[in-house]
Amino acid sequence: MNDIMLYSLITLVALGCIAAILLYFIAQKFKVYEDPRIDDVVDLLPGANCGGCGFAGCRALAEAIVKDENLEGKSCPPGGNATMEQIAAVLGFAATITEPQIAVVRCNGSFENAPKKIDYDAVGSCYFAHTLFAGEGGCPNGCLGCGDCIKSCQFDAIFMSKETGLPVVKDNCVACSACVKACPRGIIELRNRGKKERRIFVSCVNTEKGAPAKKNCAVACIGCGKCVKSCSFEAITLNKNLAYIDYAKCKLCRKCATECPTGAIRELNFPPRKEPKETVAETAEA
Amino acid sequence: MNLLTISGSPHVHGKESVQKIMWGVVVAMIPLAVASVLFFGWNAVRVMIISVAACAILEWLIQKFIMKTPATVGDGSAVITGLLLAFNVPSNLDWWIIVIGAIIAIGVAKMSFGGLGKNPFNPALVGRVFLLISFPQQMTTWPKAKELIEQVPQAITAATSGATQAIEVVADATTGATPMGIIKGGLATGQDVSDVVAQLPDYVGSLIGQHGGSLGEISVIAILLGGIFMLFRKIITWHIPVSFLGSAFIFAGIMHLINPGLYIPPMYHLMFGGIMLGAVFMATDMATSPMSSWGQVVFGIGCGLLTMIIRLWGAYPEGVSFAILIMNAFVPLINRAFKPKRFGEKVK
């Protein structure tokens, strides 16, 4: 009995030693040197691998930061400035501050505003619906409502409203731009969050002329240009029958919104106006 | 006016549906169910009802309370699992063992993977193998032949000419063992092949199904009827059954030629045990078999060879369930390795 135990003990110990030696040599042979700072940076990053920074994932961003030896042009949307400051502190680089952003949905073609004219009955993919037709409401640029953006979101920061049939961005959006890329019609845009989360933007991307645009949707931008004239800061431009508010120049004065004849300009998180206006868009969006 | 519909082409759809396929399989099992009732009496009905009800209710409960998805019990796949499970157990099995089998089959092997079509292993076989390993005593105590004969209606006995003799053979020979058990036991105790063969029921008897065994494995004719129906309905293709049975037959034949004193003639291997049931109803299960024709042939050959290896050299007298389950595990690999021939692909 003892013999058996002894033999097995010796065999197993010998086996273990041989394996250890083998492993050591193999590890030596295939050793890859890596800057230890990369791991430090990875530890500071959120680890969501969302791709919002423009790199393939958190590790890729860390590698790029360490390789370039600076933080210029690099940002981590989910982590925000706090994360970048931490990284800067650890590596001893100068931190670059970026304005926090959020995704906004530039379409207000709800069931009410753009009534359903066609029934869509195919696979639930905006990309596919886009190849088939203009959309249930008839607008060739409007939201198709199949939720490609919602599927693309890793942070559960966007959901489909049952009342309007439009996606709604929640406050926990980290501006990783996954939804921006997912939308086949370029409806979603990243904009600065603004003071006190106040934002104002043209909630339409329709480039048709006024008449056909208005025919499909009550709140379409008809390219009349009134807002352009009303703006004192030259923040609004008109291109292809569509107005666009530059968030960098906009001072959030809300003058354009009162001018817009169709109510295409949408304001978020502003206090109610003193005198009631019909064109004020609902601010239910969180 | 109604709204116009927009959808991608094609705008027409074939007549086939999951429901039709699944209930088609159930229809194909009717001859087998009838045969088992004839040979095992009301006990067979009891087993089948318990098994089917347990499977169907379980699937409904799991979908309603755990998965919270719409119930799909109506598609008939749970009924198939229930029937197959019933066909794989002896007719005198306690009800609670059957229910445990159903829980394993539906709960573990099917629904935990996401339900219909997503299970990598045949649910009924998983249930059966679980029972076989957990309750070996109950699972291998087959109903006695005498009972069997008492329950065969006289009319049938008279109608099948020459069958009377067969029944007598069965009555004398099988005392609670299946033909596969006889072979295994006989050879293990060093009996000569000819002696063992003499103890087996003859071909006619086994075609109709008058020997011991689980509910569904005894009647070769009933299985073939169901198989022909499924072939006709295009629910299955010939690839798996033919390659399964063919490879088993050839393998057994080779072994018999090498040493006729140790290995019984190959025909017996096809006639007895669960190989027919396995080849026609269980290996052909859509969700757990390969997609391409060549893949199916490879799958069938694998099943056949494994079955014979387990039967000839394994500890169990029967190897069909294990063989099919093992090959199920290979299906994803087979799917990637044996693809259908593409149009316009270079031919060498």
Place this chain on the structure above:
Amino acid sequence: MALRTFKIGGVHPPECKIAEHAAIEELGIPKRAIFPLGQSLGAPSVPIVKKGDMVKVGQLIAKGEAFISSNIHSSVSGKVFAVDDYLDASGYRKPSIIIDVEGDEWEEGIDRSPNLKRDFSLSKEEILNKIKEAGIVGMGGAAFPTHVKLTVPAGKKAECLIINAVECEPYLTADHRLMLEKGEEMLVGVSIIMRALEVSRAIIGIENNKKDAIQHLSESAKKFQGIKIMALKVKYPQGAEKQLVKAAINREIPSGKLPLEVGAVVTNAGTSLAVYEAVQKNKPLIDRIVTLTGKSVAKPSNFLVRNGSPVFMLIEAAGGLPEDTGKIISGGPMMGKAVTSTDIPVTKGTSGILLMTQKESKRVPVQNCIRCAKCTTACPMGLEPYYLAILSTNENYESLEKEGVMDCIECGSCHFTCPSGRPLLDTIRVGKNQVGKIIRNRNVR
């Protein structure tokens, strides 16, 4: 003798050729005709008329300037109302020429007599030039410019012309009626194309469910040299180019290549007639035969329609839009495109308009894939649709390309046959589009 067909896959959708016995009727002149500029495959044509111009029937109104592009001629006479966006079969408003009809004045030089003109003596180049001038495109649906197809690149040689008169799509009967009523004209067209290609052999492939057409053409073909009528076993998608070549001359076109690779050129029956009219009668492609059909249509018909006519004209002529219409399809039910309005115009590629009832127009509910392998068996290209769909959903475009998604001919057999009613083709198309983009980007680099 067993009839020929292609070997891999295929399905048998119900034929429903209810307009089979309706003789071709000439539809009147529309009040306003619309000519989308992107009627053919390739680059859109460039308009050469402007608002207020007067045009005649047969006058060139838009030129195909790119290599793959085609001329567009007016099918009506009148005043150009606008060159503006107009809703077409794509579901979007696309640049179009809109003409308000005034009278019916034809361009000179067009032979409008019904007499058959058999003899011709033009050279290969002259024929090709006439085809190009007349703006002829493939009339089976894809609308590939015919002059490009018939121009054999240097180093390649055409051996055999195959005429696609299969009409494997259910419901559609336009080519069937064309062969019965204009069979001889079509055969002259075939001879002209043979001359243009310098081939001595032509096979007209017809599915065996059109026995009268096969008989009629076989009689007439005796008068022509080298033209053979071949009856084919009924199986969808036999009208697909690769499948037809396989069925007719048993050669397999390699993946990603054109039929010319195996010495074949495939054109459509309607195209052959258009070639006849262009070469012999100087008539550009301004009208075509369109089937208007559907289970609840009062009078399923085959119309000779001027291009640019709005679809509602056809519907009215066939007894009005049925109450329970749930879907309007341009083309056949297997590969056709659902359209959003009856305002859209008939274009060169419109082979039929199919009105489906409310009940038919909805898809069956989607269930889990049961891995029954029916899609794999049905795929005429030998692909694995279930796997392609999974890869496409997972956005695994690299594997998708390896699995041959670009070979997919979008015939819809997989979706048709799927017992679980899964939208296989929809999903595969999404992936195919993406992979196509990736490949194009790669080639640019």
